[in-house]
Amino acid sequence: MGGPNRITHPLKPIFDERSRALVLGTIPSPASRTAGFYYGHPQNRFWKVLAALFAEPEPRTIEERTAFLVTHGIALWDVLSSCTIEGASDASIANPVPNDLSVIINAAPVRTVFTTGAKASALYRRFNAPLLEQLPHIALPSTSPANARMRLADLVEAYRPLQNALRP
Numbered sequence: 032m033g034g035p036n037r038i039t040h041p042l043k044p045i046f047d048e049r050s051r052a053l054v055l056g057t058i059p060s061p062a063s064r065t066a067g068f069y070y071g072h073p074q075n076r077f078w079k080v081l082a083a084l085f086a087e088p089e090p091r092t093i094e095e096r097t098a099f100l101v102t103h104g105i106a107l108w109d110v111l112s113s114c115t116i117e118g119a120s121d122a123s124i125a126n127p128v129p130n131d132l133s134v135i136i137n138a139a140p141v142r143t144v145f146t147t148g149a150k151a152s153a154l155y156r157r158f159n160a161p162l163l164e165q166l167p168h169i170a171l172p173s174t175s176p177a178n179a180r181m182r183l184a185d186l187v188e189a190y191r192p193l194q195n196a197l198r199p
Contacts, residue, residue, distance in 0.1 A: 035117040040130065042069060045097055046106030050139035052196045053132070054171075057151045058111040060119035068093045069107055072119070074176035076183055077147070081105075083187045084194050104197050106135050110146065110154045119175075121150035129158035141166065143196040148173030169196075 041064055046053075062072035070077035078096065081103075082089040090099040100107050112130040117123035135141060144159075144166050146152040152170035160168055169192050172181055181189070 035115045035123060035125065037113065037115050037126075038064075039113045040109060040111065042067070042109075044106065044108035044130075044135055045069070045100050046108075046135045046139050047101050048139055049101075049104050050106035050135065051104040051142050052145060052193055053106045053108070053135055053139075053141045053143070053166075054145045054147065054193065055107075055132075055151055055155060056109045056147045057121050057124065057154060058109050058114055058116065060175075062119070066093075068096060069109075070174065072176065075174055076176075076186055077174040079183060080174055080186045080190050083183070084190055105193070106139055106141060108132070108135065110151050110159065119177075121148060124150060124154075127154055127158075129154070132159055132163065136163065136166075143192075144168045145171050145193055145196075147171050148175065148178075169193075 038058060040058055042059055060072055063069055078089050085103060090096040108130060110129060111127050114127040115125040144163060146155045172178060172186060172189050174186060
């Protein structure tokens with residue numbers, strides 16, 4: 032692995048003018064950077080959780096995943112624009128620089144912010160929550176393979192607030 036590396040976020044946020052929920056991770060993992068899209072590690076359960084939550088087939092391609100998010104009113108990005116990190120270990124994050132979430136907030140009627148995993152939640156509270164205090168924030172568990180203690184069914188239930196936030 033070679034130790035920590037400085038990573039600059041390589042992916043654009045996914046959203047449109049109808050996005051009502053903003054889901055934030057920390058920063059793309061090496062597998063996601065290689066795949067060129069969010070939650071790209073084959074063992075990450077993010078896409079399985081969303082598919083189960085909405086009782087739809089799991090989106091597999093970048094195009095299917097983008098369409099899924101936009102169709103359901105979900106904006107997707109990360110809390111950080113850059114940091115020093117070792118591999119995919121959120122625990123190793125140092126020197127974090129936040130993304131400017133106003134890019135999404137000013138363009139879409141976001142009603143709730145969700146963070147995936149403890150580190151994303153802590154970083155959001157540190158950098159963004161004071162700027163977005165008018166928006167409720169809900170911390171969700173990580174869908175990473177490192178969070179093996181949670182079964183898929185448990186994750187789906189834990190993500191139910193996301194589904195509820197998207198109701199008209």
